[in-house]
Amino acid sequence: xxxxxxxxxxxxxNPYQLLVAxxxxxxxxxxxxxxDGISLNVTSYSLISYTASSISGETTLKSTVEGNYASExxxxxxxxxxxxxxxxxxxxxxxxxxxxxxxxxxYNSTSASLTLSxxxxxxxxxxxxxxx
Numbered sequence: 001x002x003x004x005x006x007x008x009x010x011x012x013x014n015p016y017q018l019l020v021a022x023x024x025x026x027x028x029x030x031x032x033x034x035x036d037g038i039s040l041n042v043t044s045y046s047l048i049s050y051t052a053s054s055i056s057g058e059t060t061l062k063s064t065v066e067g068n069y070a071s072e073x074x075x076x077x078x079x080x081x082x083x084x085x086x087x088x089x090x091x092x093x094x095x096x097x098x099x100x101x102x103x104x105x106x107y108n109s110t111s112a113s114l115t116l117s118x119x120x121x122x123x124x125x126x127x128x129x130x131x132x
Contacts, residue, residue: 002076008037015079016123018050020061022085026054034069034076034123045069046124052083058132059086065126076123086114090131095119097128 003014020028029052035045046067053060061081089107093100093116106115114131121127 003079012037012076015077015120017080017082018078020050020052020081020083022052022054022059022083026052026059026085028052034067036069048123058130059083061129063127065124070124077119078121078123078127079117079119081116081119081129083114083116084112086112086131090114093129093131095121095127095129 001017001019002011003017005011005014020030022028028050030050032048032050033045034048035042044067046065046069049064049066051062051064061083063078086107089109090105093105095116100116101118104116104118106117107113108115116129
């Protein structure tokens with residue numbers, strides 16, 4: 001999901017949010033097609049695949065980027081990840097191997113959701129987020 005704006009052109013400058021719904025096995029997958037949103041004959045696009053899996057209490061969310069989309073005016077970023085179906089509050093969270101500040105990690109036990117904010121991950125790069 002991309003944060004809205006009053007026009008499509010303005011929206012392109014806004015960061016994205018990823019919503020992940022884990023199944024009963026703590027797994028999920030999905031994809032995003034990304035292009036300029038204007039061209040009829042698309043020559044530059046990216047297909048971003050997302051996979052989440054859990055092993056021994058450690059859950060990993062990975063993105064894999066295929067394609068060559070690059071915006072001339074802005075680099076799209078992933079700013080927030082919301083994960084549904086997280087049974088317990090994680091003790092630690094890392095993004096690309098770096099620990100996230102606790103102020104950017106919010107766990108809601110009522111909704112069993114985990115929200116990771118202020119990530120600023122470039123959409124055209126692969127990433128790995130791990131929580132345990």
